[in-house]
Amino acid sequence: MPNPAPNSAEARDVLYHLHSQTNAQAHARSGPLVMERGEGIHVFDSNGKRYLEAMAGLWCTSLGFSEARLKRAAAEAYDRFGFYHTFNHKTPAETIELAEKLVSLSPIPEAQAYFATSGSEATETMVKLAWVYHAVRGKPGKRKVIARDRGFHGSTIVAASMCGMPRMHREFGLPLPGFLHTLCPDPYHGPQPDEDMAGFVARLAAALEEMIQREGPETIAAFIAEPINAGGGVIVPPAGYFPAIEAVLRRHDILVLADEVVCGFGRTGHWWGSETVGMTPDMMAMAKGISSSYFPISAVLLGKPIQDALAEMNKGGEIFGHGFTNSGHPVGVAVALETIRIYEEMDVVPHVRAMGARLRGGLEAIAAESGIVGQVRGAGLILGVEMVADPARRAAFDPALKVGARFDAEALRNGLVIRPMGDTIALCPPLIIDEAGVDEILDLFSRTLRAVEAGLGAPRAAAE
Ligand SMILES: Cc1ncc(COP(=O)(O)O)c(C=O)c1O
Incomplete structure (x- = not known):
């Protein structure tokens, strides 16, 4: 959302609000993503767009966004x-x-x-x-x-x-x-x-x-x-x-x-x-x-x-x-x-193990078909997917390519909130997530990864 319209909520945010862990100049150009409400594992922005919040906010809303x-x-x-x-x-x-x-x-x-x-x-x-x-x-x-x-x-x-x-x-x-x-x-x-x-x-x-x-x-x-x-x-x-x-x-x-x-x-x-x-x-x-x-x-x-x-x-x-x-x-x-x-x-521990295994298994299947996933790692429902230029040599991408940031932007377009840390994508969804929610993450993640690969001109592993 480049150049917030004058007097909009976005423009007022740029003027009046100093954000945590944010580059102020980039923020002035892009404006904020204004989130308005949450429902279970999803959140909705001020345009009514729905996102699966696969970071539980900041690794925190284990019970989702609307626990009555x-x-x-x-x-x-x-x-x-x-x-x-x-x-x-x-x-x-x-x-x-x-x-x-x-x-x-x-x-x-x-x-x-x-x-x-x-x-x-x-x-x-x-x-x-x-x-x-x-x-x-x-x-x-x-x-x-x-x-x-x-x-x-x-x-x-x-x-x-x-x-x-x-x-x-x-x-x-x-x-x-x-x-x-x-x-x-x-x-x-x-x-x-x-x-x-x-x-x-x-x-x-x-x-x-x-x-x-x-x-x-x-x-x-x-x-x-x-x-x-x-x-x-x-x-x-x-x-x-x-x-x-x-x-x-x-x-x-x-x-x-x-x-x-x-x-x-x-x-x-x-x-x-x-x-x-x-x-x-x-x-x-x-x-x-x-x-x-x-x-x-x-x-x-x-x-x-x-x-x-x-x-x-x-x-x-x-x-x-x-x-x-x-x-x-x-x-x-x-x-x-x-x-x-x-x-x-909800007997949270076995639930997390079951959902974590499903999410990890799905990510590993996605990784097997990708030419740029080096590693899927984590435990329970905290997982990281590291993208690298050469998985065989574990060689990182040129930081100037900003692969993690590209993934983040594409994921948001697709309605998925993740957290890029360098070229590692973190997933830490609310612990209340069920099979359908995990599968929705996997679908959105896979689509996002394909778009990032296409943007980089990276070959799919299966096609090599
Ligand atoms: C592992 C860890 N410790 C401490 C903190 C700091 O917590 P707070 O932001 O509530 O001060 C965080 C925040 O993300 C964290 O991830």
């Missing part, structure tokens, strides 16, 4: 309370219920839940708790955090520092000192020629060990990772990766922090992404799927040693000097409780 029970849960919560908080010993009644529910689902034994309102706040909270943990145990020098290339942990200053993406750092003079990045466990591009997966995993663990030795183990507080990197390109680590690197981390008394903001609540075919990849965290952050993003709410689950450290820190009667106004907001909590109830009623 969540609306009712919010309305009923508002009937009781517009707001209450969790400072100074107070709490809304339902906040206790959600804390108990999360602890019952937690893979971390004897956990407690801490509430915030965004994924960024949750990941940053884990860092502060890690600092307390070490300081109380007489190791105040343990302050650094190791994250990974291509990881994403949010946009506030510490969360952005932990991201492993140049665009999150470039203009802002980040990362902050003491925020380090180790290698991304990308099994497609990471291994060297003639290196098998076990060798690759051993090299990743050795690189981490080397970084810890170089920095000094006495300076490092924590390691943070998404079980499966979402925004970095849907990277599933190779088998044995987390056990191998956790062995290194434990040896040096470094806490393991899981960022479950995307992977939590069934997305990967287990309740937690950590379970899918064999990660055993000391703390975990969650958001998005906790409320299907119908209300901004996030949480941290923290293990007993962290709780003990907090108790020790404040044994003189001081308070825990941390908190967000809307931590444990009664409406967010009510929406989250209802969201989890629905996940349990």
Whole structure:
């Protein structure tokens, strides 16, 4: 939609609204895509055009875009309370219920839940708790955090520092000192020629060990990772990766922090992404799927040693000097409780596995006929399809061809919302998707891929 008409909603958006993760000049030329409403797994733009939202918005609306029970849960919560908080010993009644529910689902034994309102706040909270943990145990020098290339942990200053993406750092003079990045466990591009997966995993663990030795183990507080990197390109680590690197981390008394903001609540075919990849965290952050993003709410689950450290820190009667106004907001909590109830009623994990297998199988069949799909990857209902110039050599396209962006534009023309990350196309549909919805994605995806191939003059694999 080039050059928005004067005074249109699109033109006013360009004038008055600064967008997240958007190039402002390109936005001034194209204007926004104005979305007006949602129905199940579909959304409708201001011209009434329907799209299958195969990204669940931003990896978040697991229950789709029109779940009446969540609306009712919010309305009923508002009937009781517009707001209450969790400072100074107070709490809304339902906040206790959600804390108990999360602890019952937690893979971390004897956990407690801490509430915030965004994924960024949750990941940053884990860092502060890690600092307390070490300081109380007489190791105040343990302050650094190791994250990974291509990881994403949010946009506030510490969360952005932990991201492993140049665009999150470039203009802002980040990362902050003491925020380090180790290698991304990308099994497609990471291994060297003639290196098998076990060798690759051993090299990743050795690189981490080397970084810890170089920095000094006495300076490092924590390691943070998404079980499966979402925004970095849907990277599933190779088998044995987390056990191998956790062995290194434990040896040096470094806490393991899981960022479950995307992977939590069934997305990967287990309740937690950590379970899918064999990660055993000391703390975990969650958001998005906790409320299907119908209300901004996030949480941290923290293990007993962290709780003990907090108790020790404040044994003189001081308070825990941390908190967000809307931590444990009664409406967010009510929406989250209802969201989890629905996940349990729909038996979300087997459903995700079945739908994920159907989607992946269909994508693999499409890939087999394409000359430009290098890899279909993922777990459960978070999948990535990487397009490459030469699948046999895993050789990337010339970035100037903007193959991912072409796919995105063509997909939107076809009524499919995906997310391009370089030349990898992410699919992360609402978890309520059924067979018909999966087949609709496959049809739209296949049509889009054919058009992109035609535009590139790429041969079909079957015709070669
Ligand atoms: C893995 C992960 N962690 C953290 C965040 C940050 O969440 P928020 O945008 O709610 O701060 C995101 C956002 O996409 C994410 O994907």
